[in-house]
Structure formats: C-alpha cells, structure tokens
Amino acid sequence: MSSSASKWRSSRLDKLGSSIFAEISRGKSEARQRGIDVISLDIGTPALPPAEEVRSALASASMDERNYGYPGTQGSERFRTTVATWFEHRFGVKLDPDKEILSLMGTQDGLAHLALAVTDPGDGALLPDPGYPVYQAGLAVAGVETIPLPLLEENGYLPDFDSVPDEAWRKAKFMLLNYPSNPLSAVADLAFYEKAVRVAKERGVLLVSDNAYSEMAFDGFRPPSVLEVPGAMDVAIEFHSMSKSFHLAGARIGFAVGNREVLETLASLKGNIDFGVFQAVQEAAVAALEKDMTDPAPAFELYECRRDLFLAELDKHGWSIPRSKATMFVWAPVPSGWTSRDFAEQLLESTGVAVIPGNAFGSRGEGYVRLALVEPEERLLEAAARIGRFLREAGEV
Numbered sequence: 512m513s514s515s516a517s518k519w520r521s522s523r524l525d526k527l528g529s530s531i532f533a534e535i536s537r538g539k540s541e542a543r544q545r546g547i548d549v550i551s552l553d554i555g556t557p558a559l560p561p562a563e564e565v566r567s568a569l570a571s572a573s574m575d576e577r578n579y580g581y582p583g584t585q586g587s588e589r590f591r592t593t594v595a596t597w598f599e600h601r602f603g604v605k606l607d608p609d610k611e612i613l614s615l616m617g618t619q620d621g622l623a624h625l626a627l628a629v630t631d632p633g634d635g636a637l638l639p640d641p642g643y644p645v646y647q648a649g650l651a652v653a654g655v656e657t658i659p660l661p662l663l664e665e666n667g668y669l670p671d672f673d674s675v676p677d678e679a680w681r682k683a684k685f686m687l688l689n690y691p692s693n694p695l696s697a698v699a700d701l702a703f704y705e706k707a708v709r710v711a712k713e714r715g716v717l718l719v720s721d722n723a724y725s726e727m728a729f730d731g732f733r734p735p736s737v738l739e740v741p742g743a744m745d746v747a748i749e750f751h752s753m754s755k756s757f758h759l760a761g762a763r764i765g766f767a768v769g770n771r772e773v774l775e776t777l778a779s780l781k782g783n784i785d786f787g788v789f790q791a792v793q794e795a796a797v798a799a800l801e802k803d804m805t806d807p808a809p810a811f812e813l814y815e816c817r818r819d820l821f822l823a824e825l826d827k828h829g830w831s832i833p834r835s836k837a838t839m840f841v842w843a844p845v846p847s848g849w850t851s852r853d854f855a856e857q858l859l860e861s862t863g864v865a866v867i868p869g870n871a872f873g874s875r876g877e878g879y880v881r882l883a884l885v886e887p888e889e890r891l892l893e894a895a896a897r898i899g900r901f902l903r904e905a906g907e908v
C-alpha cells in the first residue's frame with residue numbers, strides 16, 4: 512500500500528507510526544531474496560501458545576450457541592468479576608467489577624481511543640520518549656499535541672517531573688507512564704508511583720499507566736500497579752494486557768481499571784465504535800486468570816533465561832549491554848560513532864539479524880537499538896555470533 516498523498520487519505524495518518532518499521536521490514540525481504548537466513552529480533556510478537564486449559568476454554572465456549580450475540584462494551588460479569596479477584600490476588604487492590612473494570616479489544620484499543628475520549632482540541636498529552644508508538648498514534652488521530660516526557664538512562668529511565676515546564680502541565684490532559692517499559696525494559700517501584708500520583712493530583716492531569724508487562728519482570732521483582740497507591744483511583748487508570756503475560760495476543764483481549772468516571776467516558780466512546788470482545792475470548796481470559804491464581808506458569812521465566820543466555824554471549828563477543836530488568840526486550844546502546852539507523856541497517860544487510868533503531872520510539876531513543884528475545888535459544892546464540900562477527904569486521908571490538 513502506498514502512503515503517498517491521496518485525495519482519500521487523511522493528513523492525520525501522516526503522523527501515524529514510524530516509517531522505520533516499514534523500512535526494516537523491507538530490508539528483511541531484500542535480505543531473504545539475497546538468500547540470507549534472517550533472524551527477526553525486531554517485532555515483539557509472543558513466542559509461546561496459551562496454556563492448554565486456556566485453549567480448551569476457548570474451544571468449548573466457541574461451541575456454546577449462547578456466545579454469539581453482541582457481547583457488550585463493558586465485558587461480561589464473569590470476566591469482570593474474575594479480573595477483580597485476580598487484581599486483588601496479584602496487587603492487593605479491591606476493584607468494583609461494575610464501575611472500575613472495562614474489557615478491551617487488547618490494550619491497544621484502550622490506548623488508541625483514550626485521547627479521543629478524554630481530550631478536546633488544543634489539549635496536549637505527556638508521552639514517554641522513548642515510548643511505545645501506539646501512544647503517539649492515538650494522539651495523532653485525536654489531533655492532540657504530543658509533549659515528550661524524556662526518559663534518560665542516568666535516571667533509570669524514570670521521568671524527572673520537576674523538569675517539565677509549567678506550560679506543558681497546563682496543556683496536558685493526561686500523562687502516560689509505561690513500566691515495565693517497552694522499549695526500555697525499565698521498571699518502576701511503588702515509591703515512584705506514589706510520586707507520580709502526587710504530581711498528577713497537584714497538576715490536575717489524568718495519570719495513565721500502561722502495565723502490559725506486569726507479569727514479565729526478572730530477578731524476583733514483581734511490578735506494582737499504580738492503583739496500589741492510596742488515592743490513586745481519584746486520578747489514575749491502568750491498562751492490562753492478556754497478550755504478553757498469557758500469550759493471548761491474537762485473541763485481542765485486555766482490560767482497563769481505575770477511575771470510574773474516566774472508564775465510563777472511554778466506554779461511552781467505545782460503545783459507539785465496537786460492541787465488545789467475543790464472549791468465548793472472554794472465557795479464555797477467565798481461564799488464564801484463574802490458572803494464574805491456582806497453577807501459575809509465569810511468562811517471565813522463558814525471557815529471563817533468554818536474556819541471561821543472550822547477553823552473556825554478546826558479552827563474550829565484546830558487546831556489553833546493561834541487563835534488562837523486564838519484558839521481552841533488550842535496549843542496547845550502539846557502539847559510538849554509529850547512528851541507530853545505520854547500525855540497524857548495516858547489521859541487517861550484512862548479517863540478517865533484524866533489530867529496531869531506537870529513534871523509532873522517539874528522538875531520545877537515538878544511540879540505541881531494541882532487540883526482541885522472540886526467537887528460541889539456539890537462534891539467539893546464532894544471532895549473537897553473527898553480531899560479534901559484524902562488530903569485529905567493523906573494527907568495534
């Protein structure tokens with residue numbers, strides 16, 4: 512599909528996504544045509560199928576004739592009650608299933624529609640830089656100005672709220688935070704969320720937490736929910752995904768929790784756009800959450816092993832990368848003298864290893880690349896060996 516100007520193409524689309532993703536995808540096709548065996552560490556698609564119990568629940572719910580009506584935007588009572596039980600089990604936070612939980616067609620659905628639901632023309636929103644590209648897409652569709660919230664390595668990739676100008680706070684309707692973070696793989700603790708809630712209250716902005724990787728942190732760390740902070744419910748909502756932690760990416764289900772007014776507003780917009788998540792898919796999510804409470808099979812174990820193996824191997828080949836703390840991503844500083852894009856392009860061209868240049872996630876991502884640990888261990892070892900050869904040939908090590 513062409514992205515060039517067309518009579519029937521809104522200029523809003525010009526602000527969507529980053530062309531870098533398309534370039535990498537083209538680079539992969541070209542490499543394959545040249546006979547190169549491509550190792551895709553670029554896109555973060557989950558590596559495993561959902562648990563058998565979850566697939567069985569989906570299968571039997573799909574045979575139930577009653578599950579084929581319009582499901583409704585809010586989500587079934589059974590789904591919301593199960594989310595409430597899981598949320599209390601996992602975070603110790605009690606939620607009202609009728610008012611404080613909303614089903615979503617994936618977190619993406621909530622993230623992309625939020626700005627349309629809560630902003631007016633002339634508003635802005637604070638987005639992490641670097642950050643997940645969908646945040647920016649949601650603002651672009653709503654015609655809302657992006658105000659970057661710089662995330663710097665020296666601050667552990669947490670924002671410095673004091674450095675945000677007063678004018679930006681006045682303009683911002685909401686502030687988006689994403690920990691554990693894609694692409695940074697950084698984490699936040701409860702003390703950070705306490706500060707964020709205080710700042711959101713002082714400044715009168717809605718605090719939006721994207722907790723898509725809550726179940727995917729390493730070295731024993733259990734990411735908190737922003738709603739664990741007393742009083743957070745007054746100013747915050749949080750998005751949760753079934754995609755990464757429970758391997759249900761293709762089923763498209765997630766949920767939003769928190770401030771009831773904001774959830775009602777989001778639901779009223781969504782009620783005009785979609786009619787909810789297929790009930791059989793909600794049953795699959797119920798099965799996944801129930802299994803997590805009785806017989807957990809945490810998704811982080813797989814990625815923690817891969818991280819240890821891959822980073823140790825790259826270290827042997829002369830590229831030392833800070834240990835990622837969470838997620839399926841490794842955020843790696845490129846050797847000095849390279850731009851992110853040159854490094855990613857040349858690595859792909861000469862080795863067939865595909866990674867994403869950091870500036871695809873915002874200008875503060877320059878100087879880094881993101882590698883996704885979505886290939887099996889032997890492929891990751893092969894990728895590390897090829898990267899090592901590339902660095903030696905480039906005279907980097």
Ligand SMILES: *Cc1c(COP(=O)(O)O)cnc(C)c1O
Pocket residue numbers: 616617618619620643689692693721723751752753754755760764765
């Ligand atoms: C993958 C991802 C999502 C999207 O999750 P879905 O529930 O599949 O829509 C949201 N946020 C971040 C940071 C992600 O990496």
